[in-house]
Amino acid sequence: MIPFVDLKAQYQSIKPEIDAAVGRVLESSQFVLGPEVAAFEKQFAAYCQTRHAMGVNSGTSALHLALLAAGVGAGDEVITVSMTFVATAAAIAYVGARPVFVDVDPLSYTMDVNQIEAKITKRTKVIMPVHLYGQSADMDPIVELARRHGLVVIEDAAQAHGAEYRGKRVGSIGDLGCFSFYPGKNLGAYGEGGAITTDRDDLAKRIRMLRDWGQETKYHHVLLGFNYRMEGIQGAILGVKIKHIEDWNEARRRTAARYDSLLKGVVVPTQMDYARHVYHVYAVLAENRDEIATKLKDAGVATGIHYPIPVHLQECFAHLGYQRGDLPVTERVADMELSLPMFAELTQEQSHRVAAALAEIY
Ligand SMILES: *Cc1c(COP(=O)(O)O)cnc(C)c1O
Numbered sequence: 001m002i003p004f005v006d007l008k009a010q011y012q013s014i015k016p017e018i019d020a021a022v023g024r025v026l027e028s029s030q031f032v033l034g035p036e037v038a039a040f041e042k043q044f045a046a047y048c049q050t051r052h053a054m055g056v057n058s059g060t061s062a063l064h065l066a067l068l069a070a071g072v073g074a075g076d077e078v079i080t081v082s083m084t085f086v087a088t089a090a091a092i093a094y095v096g097a098r099p100v101f102v103d104v105d106p107l108s109y110t111m112d113v114n115q116i117e118a119k120i121t122k123r124t125k126v127i128m129p130v131h132l133y134g135q136s137a138d139m140d141p142i143v144e145l146a147r148r149h150g151l152v153v154i155e156d157a158a159q160a161h162g163a164e165y166r167g168k169r170v171g172s173i174g175d176l177g178c179f180s181f182y183p184g185k186n187l188g189a190y191g192e193g194g195a196i197t198t199d200r201d202d203l204a205k206r207i208r209m210l211r212d213w214g215q216e217t218k219y220h221h222v223l224l225g226f227n228y229r230m231e232g233i234q235g236a237i238l239g240v241k242i243k244h245i246e247d248w249n250e251a252r253r254r255t256a257a258r259y260d261s262l263l264k265g266v267v268v269p270t271q272m273d274y275a276r277h278v279y280h281v282y283a284v285l286a287e288n289r290d291e292i293a294t295k296l297k298d299a300g301v302a303t304g305i306h307y308p309i310p311v312h313l314q315e316c317f318a319h320l321g322y323q324r325g326d327l328p329v330t331e332r333v334a335d336m337e338l339s340l341p342m343f344a345e346l347t348q349e350q351s352h353r354v355a356a357a358l359a360e361i362y
Contacts (some may be wrong), residue, residue, distance in 0.1 A: 002346075003341060009345040010343070017240045018241075021036070033055070033212070036233075044195055044197070048169050048172050050172045051198070051200075054195060054196045054211060055193065055194075056230055059087060059158040059194040062158075063158075064091045064228075065210050065226070067126065068210055069176065069206045070176065072092075072152075076123055076125040077123040081129070082103075082313075088130055092128070098123075099311075099320065100124070101327060104329050108137070108138070109329075111130070112329070113142055127152075128153075128154045131156065131157050131163055132159060135278075136170050136275050138272070139153075139168075139173045139174070140165075152174075152176070155171055157177045158178060158179055159281065165274055172199070176196055177196065177198070179195045180193070181194055181238060186248065187245050190233070192234070211229055212229055213225040214226075247344070252343070255282070255346050262352065263355055265358065266284040266292075267286070282341075283306065289338045296354075301341065303340060307337075310333075312326060312330070
């Protein structure tokens, strides 16, 4: 069986470094935040080309704190996409705001920048594009619109560590960037983790307080904060893994190029001319997606679907009043998308076998 992801293969490739890093945390017993997290934050900020990075306990917490720091609250609106993992919209709901969905571009599957302005109202506070599958949204028009209307831009970069837009790293283009270190992400912890990036000192300070019970100094709670701190062990592990992320992203890009040239019968992903795609997901579109997934499974190839039900049609967001047909491109992608095996350690031989299995079906 060719797995969809293989976390164990990656651990084996860096085991001595990881074991030593975890051992250091156990010996120091700095289990929450601490020097390993602080060191990783510096490395991650440099990697994202931002002044600040704040480690938190998940990508969802990163989104929640970014929205709070941007001053979003009850009655506000946040323009985002439905073609995403549910956390994007859930975080908006956590602060009492309303997610307002725009459709996605049919080539990039990221926010259709031509549909944003019509959705801006007096209540709009934030535009939140998602860098889906490892490819940046078209950021220049989004930032330009935000500046013109006095809005904050929060990038959901949970799937796109190291992706670039016109040579700039994602997370450094809007006001705030939100990352997830869920184990299966391009840069994954060995448990939950996340980070927020920003160039703005005021937002960074606020987020550092909010993630740690709103404390300015110990037991002095200035803000109503949260227990959203990154664990020491995760910081130490990420500090090791960030040294390898560029090699891993390049390996993903080589696999993607191989798939691009070998695959027949399906729509392969488009790398936009503005983008450096890092292929968190290698997403193909196929008319009879479910049937193909079953046949691939029978042929020993695991696949995924990201995501079968778009957020605007999820039961938990029924109260927003969206119907099937409201976001036709999003719904088409949700019906047709199939994710092929994609991870840095996937061998050339395995990618050829995936392509051969698909060719057999067609
Ligand atoms: C993974 C993901 C999140 C949530 O991150 P967690 O670390 O799982 O909380 C948010 N947005 C997107 C687009 C994601 O893929």
